[in-house]
Amino acid sequence: MIDFSLEPELIQLKDSVYRYATDNIIPIQEKIQLELDEKEEFAWPIWEKFKEFGLLGFPFPQEYGGQGASALATTIAWEALGLAGVDGGMVMSLSAHTILCGVPLMTFGSEDQKKRYLTKLATGEMIGCFAITEPHGGSDSIHLKTTAVKKGDRWILNGSKLYITNAPIGDLFLVLAATDKSLSSAGITAFLVEKGFKGFSVSRKLQKMGNRLSPTGEIVFEDCEVPEENVLGEVNMGFVQIVRTIFGWERSVMLSPSVGSLETVIKALMAFANNRTAFGKPISYFQAIQKKIVDMKVTLEVARSYLYTIAWHIDRGELPFVEASSFKLFWGDSIVQHIYEAIQILGGLGYMRESKIEKGYRDVRLITIGGGTSEVQRTIVARAILGLSGKEIE
Amino acid sequence: MKILVPIKRTHDPYSKIKLKPDGSGIDTSNIKFVINPFDEIAVEEALRKKEKHGGEVVILSIGTQEAVEQIRTALAMGADRGILVDTAGKTLDQDSIARIMVKIIGEEKPDLVIMGKQAIDDDSNQVGQLLSEYLNWPQATFASKVDIQDKKATVVREVDGGLETVEVDLPAIITTDLRLNQPRYASLPGIMKAKQKPLKVVKLDELGVDITPKVVVEKLETPPERKAGIKVKDVDELIAKLKEMKALPF
Ligand SMILES: Cc1cc2nc3c(=O)[nH]c(=O)nc-3n(C[C@H](O)[C@H](O)[C@H](O)COP(=O)(O)OP(=O)(O)OC[C@H]3O[C@@H](n4cnc5c(N)ncnc54)[C@H](O)[C@@H]3O)c2cc1C
Numbered sequence: 001m002i003d004f005s006l007e008p009e010l011i012q013l014k015d016s017v018y019r020y021a022t023d024n025i026i027p028i029q030e031k032i033q034l035e036l037d038e039k040e041e042f043a044w045p046i047w048e049k050f051k052e053f054g055l056l057g058f059p060f061p062q063e064y065g066g067q068g069a070s071a072l073a074t075t076i077a078w079e080a081l082g083l084a085g086v087d088g089g090m091v092m093s094l095s096a097h098t099i100l101c102g103v104p105l106m107t108f109g110s111e112d113q114k115k116r117y118l119t120k121l122a123t124g125e126m127i128g129c130f131a132i133t134e135p136h137g138g139s140d141s142i143h144l145k146t147t148a149v150k151k152g153d154r155w156i157l158n159g160s161k162l163y164i165t166n167a168p169i170g171d172l173f174l175v176l177a178a179t180d181k182s183l184s185s186a187g188i189t190a191f192l193v194e195k196g197f198k199g200f201s202v203s204r205k206l207q208k209m210g211n212r213l214s215p216t217g218e219i220v221f222e223d224c225e226v227p228e229e230n231v232l233g234e235v236n237m238g239f240v241q242i243v244r245t246i247f248g249w250e251r252s253v254m255l256s257p258s259v260g261s262l263e264t265v266i267k268a269l270m271a272f273a274n275n276r277t278a279f280g281k282p283i284s285y286f287q288a289i290q291k292k293i294v295d296m297k298v299t300l301e302v303a304r305s306y307l308y309t310i311a312w313h314i315d316r317g318e319l320p321f322v323e324a325s326s327f328k329l330f331w332g333d334s335i336v337q338h339i340y341e342a343i344q345i346l347g348g349l350g351y352m353r354e355s356k357i358e359k360g361y362r363d364v365r366l367i368t369i370g371g372g373t374s375e376v377q378r379t380i381v382a383r384a385i386l387g388l389s390g391k392e393i394e
Numbered sequence: 395m396k397i398l399v400p401i402k403r404t405h406d407p408y409s410k411i412k413l414k415p416d417g418s419g420i421d422t423s424n425i426k427f428v429i430n431p432f433d434e435i436a437v438e439e440a441l442r443k444k445e446k447h448g449g450e451v452v453i454l455s456i457g458t459q460e461a462v463e464q465i466r467t468a469l470a471m472g473a474d475r476g477i478l479v480d481t482a483g484k485t486l487d488q489d490s491i492a493r494i495m496v497k498i499i500g501e502e503k504p505d506l507v508i509m510g511k512q513a514i515d516d517d518s519n520q521v522g523q524l525l526s527e528y529l530n531w532p533q534a535t536f537a538s539k540v541d542i543q544d545k546k547a548t549v550v551r552e553v554d555g556g557l558e559t560v561e562v563d564l565p566a567i568i569t570t571d572l573r574l575n576q577p578r579y580a581s582l583p584g585i586m587k588a589k590q591k592p593l594k595v596v597k598l599d600e601l602g603v604d605i606t607p608k609v610v611v612e613k614l615e616t617p618p619e620r621k622a623g624i625k626v627k628d629v630d631e632l633i634a635k636l637k638e639m640k641a642l643p644f
Contacts, residue, residue, distance in 0.1 A: 008463065008466065009585045009586060009588075009589060012463075012466065012467060012470060012580060012585050013580075013582055013585055016470075016579045016580040016581070016585070017579075019579055020579040053579065053581070054581055054582070058582070062583060067581065067582040067583055068582065068583060068586070069582050073582060077582075
């Protein structure tokens with residue numbers, strides 16, 4: 001049997017998050033978003049509101065201060081944030097914190113690690129980050145140059161990580177480093193690094209095209225000392241276990257806010273196209289305009305079903321790694337195209353900052369790059385469906 | 395303290411209402427339903443009083459099975475249990491609603507009833523007052539502040555031109571105004587807990603309440619469409635136009 005209906009509880013959750021965001025986050029955002037976007041600054045008042053609703057630890061178990069949300073419930077809550085129009089960069093920072101740093105910690109962390117860190121992520125006492133990408137390249141995430149060498153009861157890390165979301169404001173970094181280069185992906189270990197650890201530093205904050213409320217930075221390890229109890233999961237299993245789990249969430253659940261925002265964009269475009277006239281009739285009468293909006297609607301429905309299906313797989317304890325890659329590939333290329341067309345429908349207004357879609361365009365442009373490029377996703381899917389090994393593709 | 399909160403399932407105040415072609419009611423397809431916003435404020439107030447004084451919050455809704463959705467929302471906010479009087483789609487006037495409530499209150503014996511001052515669908519503003527009459531309980535309507543102490547409620551009421559403070563003995567009926575509080579949003583753990591909370595369904599016929607309508611809604615009409623405004627050049631033209639429309643007292 002197959003049943004596509006959402007439980008009433010999930011519908012209620014979506015409604016509750018949507019209303020919360022609309023009543024409590026949007027009024028604050030309206031006042032500060034444009035200015036913070038210009039200055040590239042984090043919106044602490046919005047972060048406070050995330051915290052107030054328990055979003056900072058949303059998928060964590062309740063015993064660690066979370067809300068106990070499944071992957072599907074997280075997807076739906078995140079979608080509601082997008083639907084309400086919560087800033088893309090702020091939601092990205094929220095995701096880096098809860099999903100990229102929090103979910104692996106909750107899944108693979110020891111009791112002691114969860115008590116020390118997960119509870120603090122949930123309260124916002126600590127801000128979480130995930131760091132795998134390096135200056136020499138992010139797509140090739142198995143040949144890491146950052147190394148970790150065991151010395152007594154600690155690991156010594158050397159190297160650097162680039163484009164790290166939340167780094168300039170981060171307290172806890174989930175860091176991947178090579179512990180046995182001869183084993184490539186089977187020789188990578190995950191470490192929990194606190195910003196105060198000796199030899200750790202944030203070397204710079206980066207300036208970006210979009211998602212400018214979300215701070216991005218570079219971090220450096222110079223003989224950085226990490227106690228052995230801060231290894232997450234098993235030594236050498238950092239990629240195979242942990243990164244694959246992260247990618248599964250990052251390439252599905254984490255994209256849900258942009259699915260919600262596409263729905264809101266479509267609504268706004270419908271109203272606009274029915275009101276704006278040219279040559280004596282509403283522009284919605286022109287087939288060229290209809291096509292753009294209809295295509296968006298079709299993508300929206302397909303994406304949502306696909307996304308919910310992947311979340312459902314995660315909740316069944318499966319690792320829908322290839323499915324998540326194919327979703328990200330489909331979604332990234334589509335959303336960039338659709339928001340491009342949304343600007344087109346709005347005409348000159350779409351190009352103006354006041355329309356906000358200009359910002360949306362800069363924000364969604366990231367989706368074909370961050371969390372793994374479209375090219376890399378296509379490679380992963382190709383490898384899976386053609387039955388090729390990694391070597392043959394590379 | 396036991397508090398009973400009657401809630402009504404109404405259309406979302408933000409959704410656009412269309413009437414059925416024959417004017418017999420509103421077209422409910424494609425619209426979202428919520429707890430009547432004034433009732434939601436009542437739920438919040440009851441929860442705050444429970445948090446302060448202890449006790450139980452019981453939700454009552456009179457309507458179709460669909461109203462279970464709204465009861466569950468109130469339970470997700472933190473209420474303890476729910477009662478649905480299933481009307482099986484029968485049309486009831488305000489007086490019948492009040493009489494049904496009297497029956498349930500007789501069984502539940504709450505110390506306090508907090509409810510919305512009116513429902514946003516028909517804006518009748520009658521049930522709280524009728525209930526007070528039938529139960530012979532004091533009423534404090536349009537509350538913007540409620541304090542409870544020693545079996546008494548001190549209620550600040552919003553009246554024309556200011557505020558009035560009244561004191562009523564419990565049990566009493568309090569109806570809420572908009573500024574009483576800001577209702578909370580159901581959290582995920584709250585929503586999940588609500589699944590396990592008791593919800594009793596009572597069939598309307600089994601209550602033996604006389605529901606012969608005293609008021610019958612004959613027809614609904616939408617307000618006439620507003621004509622587009624015009625732009626005036628300056629104050630002189632504005633005054634001239636207003637005079638032309640006889641909208642000025644001079
Ligand atoms: C705003 C932002 C936030 C980010 N946040 C984080 C974060 O929090 N943590 C983190 O670890 N990383 C983060 N990243 C990094 C991100 O994951 C990488 O940018 C991404 O994986 C691509 O890596 P790269 O930029 O080094 O590009 P490269 O890997 O150098 O790729 C350059 C080009 O080559 C293509 N290419 C590479 N390999 C292949 C191949 N095999 N076949 C075909 N084409 C190929 C790529 O698709 C791309 O077009 C973030 C990036 C941005 C922009």
